[in-house]
Amino acid sequence: MEIIAIANQKGGVGKTTTAVNLAAALHRIAKKKVLLIDLDSQGNATTGMGLDKNALEYTAADILIDGLAFQKAVVTSPSGLDVIGANKDLAGIDVVLSDVEDAPFLLKKAIKKAKKSGKIDYDFIIIDCAPSLSLLTVNAFCATQGVIIPMQCEYYALEGVVDLIDTIKRLSELNGKLYVRGVVRTMFDSRNTLAQDVSAELENHFGELMYQTLIPRNVRLAEAPSFGCSIFDYEKSSKGARAYHQLMNEILNRVDEPAVSQAKISEQF
Numbered sequence: 702m703e704i705i706a707i708a709n710q711k712g713g714v715g716k717t718t719t720a721v722n723l724a725a726a727l728h729r730i731a732k733k734k735v736l737l738i739d740l741d742s743q744g745n746a747t748t749g750m751g752l753d754k755n756a757l758e759y760t761a762a763d764i765l766i767d768g769l770a771f772q773k774a775v776v777t778s779p780s781g782l783d784v785i786g787a788n789k790d791l792a793g794i795d796v797v798l799s800d801v802e803d804a805p806f807l808l809k810k811a812i813k814k815a816k817k818s819g820k821i822d823y824d825f826i827i828i829d830c831a832p833s834l835s836l837l838t839v840n841a842f843c844a845t846q847g848v849i850i851p852m853q854c855e856y857y858a859l860e861g862v863v864d865l866i867d868t869i870k871r872l873s874e875l876n877g878k879l880y881v882r883g884v885v886r887t888m889f890d891s892r893n894t895l896a897q898d899v900s901a902e903l904e905n906h907f908g909e910l911m912y913q914t915l916i917p918r919n920v921r922l923a924e925a926p927s928f929g930c931s932i933f934d935y936e937k938s939s940k941g942a943r944a945y946h947q948l949m950n951e952i953l954n955r956v957d958e959p960a961v962s963q964a965k966i967s968e969q970f
């Protein structure tokens with residue numbers, strides 16, 4: 702079981718779009734057993750999968766705050782993807798859990814327990830993180846082996862990335878398996894010279910951690926969530942679908958050696 706967190710504390714960089722469509726590609730095309738976890742109180746991944754976030758019986762908040770058994774929060778989306786949804790119940794969770802000693806590890810422990818008792822059997826768990834480095838994101842980082850960082854090639858792209866990498870480094874002391882799997886360029890417009898410049902800068906900065914696949918700006922990707930489905934159920938011949946398919950292949954083909962990847966991060970930052 703591989704657990705992948707999609708994170709960047711900046712909003713609007715394509716985290717949710719990447720989480721939803723990567724999960725869908727793994728499920729629909731690679732025929733993997735996949736669970737998508739929405740860890741953002743905005744619930745965009747939940748809505749984007751065609752689920753009514755305000756009608757959810759349980760969310761990740763019930764797992765983290767009340768110790769609900771992990772598998773009980775799983776619902777199946779109309780397109781057949783398993784999802785643990787989110788809504789405003791996740792907001793303010795930092796305060797609620799501030800006195801809990803092992804607060805960073807609640808998600809990890811819940812997943813471990815469900816797996817050990819045979820209640821879940823996924824090939825991949827994809828976590829859509831909130832635009833912050835809050836306790837929710839820390840829970841994702843403590844549960845995952847690898848983080849994928851979506852980045853938009855615009856002027857301030859690298860701003861804040863230092864904090865993100867620092868957090869990942871610091872937490873890798875708590876979770877020895879934590880590493881950056883890769884960085885993906887989203888909403889890419891190849892005709893825009895600034896985008897090209899920033900893209901080159903990112904390649905310099907992240908080196909081999911950069912995925913070759915460029916996710917283009919594609920209106921179909923922006924439209925799909927309003928139909929409550931991934932790009933593969935909305936318009937599977939679109940440029941956006943082809944790009945996320947290609948990204949999935951790159952992710953599956955890349956040999957992820959945590960030790961190597963951690964060394965890369967230490968070297969580079």
Ligand code: ADP
Nearest residue numbers: 712713714715716717718888917918919922923
């Ligand atoms: P985040 O989760 O990081 O806040 P989103 O995935 O929600 O970012 O993306 C922000 C907005 O940009 C959304 O309206 C989304 O539909 C749109 N968007 C994301 N990726 C693309 C893309 N490749 N092409 C066009 N629109 C996109």
Ligand code: MG
Nearest residue numbers: 716717741745
């Ligand atoms: Mg989002």
